[in-house]
Amino acid sequence: MKDAPSSKWWGWGDPDKRFDLSLRPYFFSNLKSILKIENAPHLFPPPLEKISVPETKLDHEEILALEKILSPEGIWLSSKERITHAYGKSFRDLMRIRYGIFENIPDAILIPRSEADILRILEWAQQNKIAVIPRGGGTSVVGGVEAVSDPTQRKRVVLDMRALNRVLSISETDMIAEVETGIFGGDLETQLNQKGFSLCHFPESFQYSTLGGWIAARSAGQQSTLYGKIEDMVESLRLITPAGVVDSLPVPAAANGPDWDQLIIGSEGIFGIISRARMKLKILPQEKYYTAYLFNSFEAGMAAVQEIIRQGILPSTVRLSDSTETDFIFSLREISSAFSALLDRNMQKWFAWKGFVPHKRSLLILGLEGTLPKVKYEKAAIKKIFKHYTVFHLGSKVGNGWYRHRFENPYLRDELLGYELIVDTLETATEWGNVEHLHAAVKSAIEAAFRELEIKGVVMAHLSHLYTTGSSLYFIFLAKPHRGRALEEWTVIKRAASDTIVENGGTISHHHGVGIDHRPWIRKELGTLQLQLLRQMKKQFDPAGILNPGKLLPTENET
């Protein structure tokens, strides 16, 4: 059992770590030329102690009741804790912090130490009509942990799961770990690795997010093509609701009616608190092989990776960048990186001759994991497939470089926010026949929004998380808004992208979840009957409507 990892309250991850732009001159000059950004950052988060925080709305009696449940150490009322538990890690969250906008500051942070504590908190909150916002690592990028409340519940508490972080058991026979969901990714993985196992779930937020957050939001790791999304890794779970406790049946598969786990996974805290889960484990892979290829077009790369999947080969990672993203990644290289040798003048000439040119070329990061013989067979099979394409093998140095830095993109975002840039990502999934169309449509919609707003911007994308039937599409966009207007202008872009996704055969989210930001599109996503059912289920589990208000369920006027 470890403490929660410390992280920047105003940005991403390790407080001692930043993404040093000065080491990346090509990238910086690229940004300057495209977005006309200034030479130095100007927008910084305010000092924590200078932020004015309203008094908690909990009265003396309520605090005493909570102290009785949790002991005084289990209730945090300081301004510092209340501010740092107000937001998640979305662009909107981090930009509001830099603009000094602090909304929805919770009245208290509660730290349950047992499932009995959770039950008592829910009972108390139900009686007192107080909103409860469950929180793991707080890394939601869609507003999933913001302490909003509806007008009838003016008081709100955050239920911080950090103390419920034990690995209760690891069964080597069943290949199952029973785990309390407040555990952070790094801590869980370390404990599993010691027994020769892995969960094999590595989202970008891995070190700063929790098992409970992953399950509540239907998270996907960077190796999901092989290992599946989090919903594929749950054997059974426990949900604590105001109406009682649900324990799902601990069996590998059943034909006993609907699959209840799949109702609870993705419920984003609106039904109850997922307090423990029995997770399916994998043997630690003997071999991890990461490499990189360059295709002469995104379309060619897409056809090639699709062929891999069709043949029944599941690489751990397939990350295929469109031409814009490929150019950006190339410009991100540090001086004297693995790319340098490849990209010298002569090589570039050869590249151009083969068609690997800027605005056309497409970078593939490919990972294979498993036993040595399995990886060997897969390497040979992929080599055979790639013979039919114009492709350059960049090699393992580039692949391993990506692997080593695979959790670090959010640090770059923090740097760019200092220049008051709009920096955000969004993701969807669609079937193969629609991938190219959706890619083009979303890119166009975002570019149209830039034009409408009269701002400079750039949008890029990659395929990742592949399936036999389709793929996720992950978009990154950067733009230089008008001074002081980053939030409004972000909203216009986000709306344009989301409308385009749901109108063109994509899902509003492949793995970030719904939260607040995607809520307006849920009605279109689900249809009338499913939405009714979702509301009914909410009512059954949480009749007083105290749990994570404002998330997942659309409001009446969101059509």
Next chain:
Amino acid sequence: MKDAPSSKWWGWGDPDKRFDLSLRPYFFSNLKSILKIENAPHLFPPPLEKISVPETKLDHEEILALEKILSPEGIWLSSKERITHAYGKSFRDLMRIRYGIFENIPDAILIPRSEADILRILEWAQQNKIAVIPRGGGTSVVGGVEAVSDPTQRKRVVLDMRALNRVLSISETDMIAEVETGIFGGDLETQLNQKGFSLCHFPESFQYSTLGGWIAARSAGQQSTLYGKIEDMVESLRLITPAGVVDSLPVPAAANGPDWDQLIIGSEGIFGIISRARMKLKILPQEKYYTAYLFNSFEAGMAAVQEIIRQGILPSTVRLSDSTETDFIFSLREISSAFSALLDRNMQKWFAWKGFVPHKRSLLILGLEGTLPKVKYEKAAIKKIFKHYTVFHLGSKVGNGWYRHRFENPYLRDELLGYELIVDTLETATEWGNVEHLHAAVKSAIEAAFRELEIKGVVMAHLSHLYTTGSSLYFIFLAKPHRGRALEEWTVIKRAASDTIVENGGTISHHHGVGIDHRPWIRKELGTLQLQLLRQMKKQFDPAGILNPGKLLPTENET
């Protein structure tokens, strides 16, 4: 589009096919010695035309209304059709037929030709409070298609899906077929194979069951270890309910809240009619390798196959028989079969010396499917694992023999029913650490029931459908009841087995479903909150309670 395959109304499958016991003298003498069965069968199904069938309870007006919806050809009222649509293919069903017990004969069979027809039938049935029993191939072995109705709905119609059997589209890019669910397995597979694809779903009922039945009951095929159960093969689906139509989002994965498909899969017709589904396809495997091994004990075989799965290898088929089943299968050999050469006198001596003796030995059928290089790698890896075990490679002749006859066991049941034997199968799943215990507990419970009933019986089992975390356990039991008491005595055995399963960490069904026969154990399986939710969902989709009454949902007195 093909007609539904013709099949015996009183037994299994092809009317021209039977399992010829005279070709299997070892098996017959084995049965005689264990069960003391008679020399000749004595219990035969009555002639169809001699069965007395009550008049349909539908009045003239109701029939006219239905004719208006479906045209006269779409309503079958003949005694023959009404009898042959009354039951499924469970032991209880087939034994009732032989005993001349005809209960729950439906008042009409309706043949919708479009989804619009289904909507109109449901509207009509809701207005007139008439029970609607959806039916595909009618091969349920748990009473899932029996036309029971509750006391308030004396009239009941069977909604036979046979005419909704088109493959609407096959997308080679998306690897998806959109299919009407009344299609039979053989027809669907033929159409897919013509395009180079397969669904890779082969339950024992394959030729006589439909896609809709598979989805409604959470079916598993004999190759599910590699390809998954039917719930893993659905990309999206349509459910037609009295309250409206649900279309799930056609995307490979999403983080947009609960997974609605997983609510509908396994709903056994109580929410609505699953009218079409978009199914994920596989490329037709280049290589199918089936072979067989003999282990010197069931426990050793279990450890060996578990090791295969732990290493990340997924054989298409793993079917490991306990010693009783192994001896039975060996006794089932025809004169001059593939076994004969192996089992001559000298070989048997060598076998005994190695410990492959009756009451101990354990037969493994192992299948590998995929591209040639993949099967080659898997063969080598498995060979390496098996080096640590005392195991004899029986070879591909035995494996291919199993594969060739893999759909034929139900024909044997028909022969044995003629001797008035109790012949049934039941299946569960549990985690690895509990497999041995559950196997022993269920076996003991069934044997105790034999003793209590003072009848001769035998029970055997195999592992199949393997997962990293556990396995299904499939039991077969044969017993010679007291004359005329097969149904009552079967009930005692079934209850003992089911109680033991749910009290010892198994699920009441891995892939047969709940139907009528497993309904009494659902309350224990689900717990209070899930059961409440199931009832609420039923109420929302089917407010008048007309759909498939008596299935899945426990009655008030079933605790």
